[in-house]
Amino acid sequence: MKTTLQVINQMQADGVIGPYAIGGAIGATFYLEPAATFDIDVFVSLQTTPGSGLISLAPIYNYLTQPPRNCRSENEFVIIEDWPVQFLPPGGPLEEEALEQAITTGVDGIKTRVMTAEHLVAIALQLGRAKDKIRITQFLDGGVLDLPRLEAILDRHGLLAKWRAFRDKYGSE
């Protein structure tokens, strides 16, 4: 995984991508106990194609799949050093904010950026799949959340009612 992060950092240094932030299960692992996952979710701001306004992943795919990197692409993933990586443009204001406010950390001296725990929970709440609900309860049980900060994020993004319903249903102190 370290080499994967180095490749992503190099992409940024080469100007292929801007600042990025790791989300999903790997992002959650920064705060919680490790969880099994098969891929890495990398949120990244992408340039729109000139003249069309469409977001294009082509520069990323071209950079990674051509020599000297020769990474393989598989469905929505690019396999970087044996790890399937999914590059995701922010899907809305919440993910844009999560990308902007991500924290910088290190993995054995390799710099990387991870979304804050509060943004990971807000995104999980917005997505609302079964695995997202489980992750939210793990964050709550783990005591790693700054609840006033989380509520401010949820309020900004219109998720407070959903949050209250979640807490009523799944309980927590």
Next chain:
Amino acid sequence: MNELRDKLVAGKQMARRRLAALPFAEKLLLVERMRERSRLIATSPLRRAGRPGK
């Protein structure tokens, strides 16, 4: 029975907190190991053979 259950739950919570407190690099190593194990299980001939009696 409830006492035993509470003890088990408390033990799991402690283990989770201990794992969560590890440095990120160490946790990523554990994620990699879990992924390898899942792959091994998925490709195991035992799994491919199906469950006994089926």
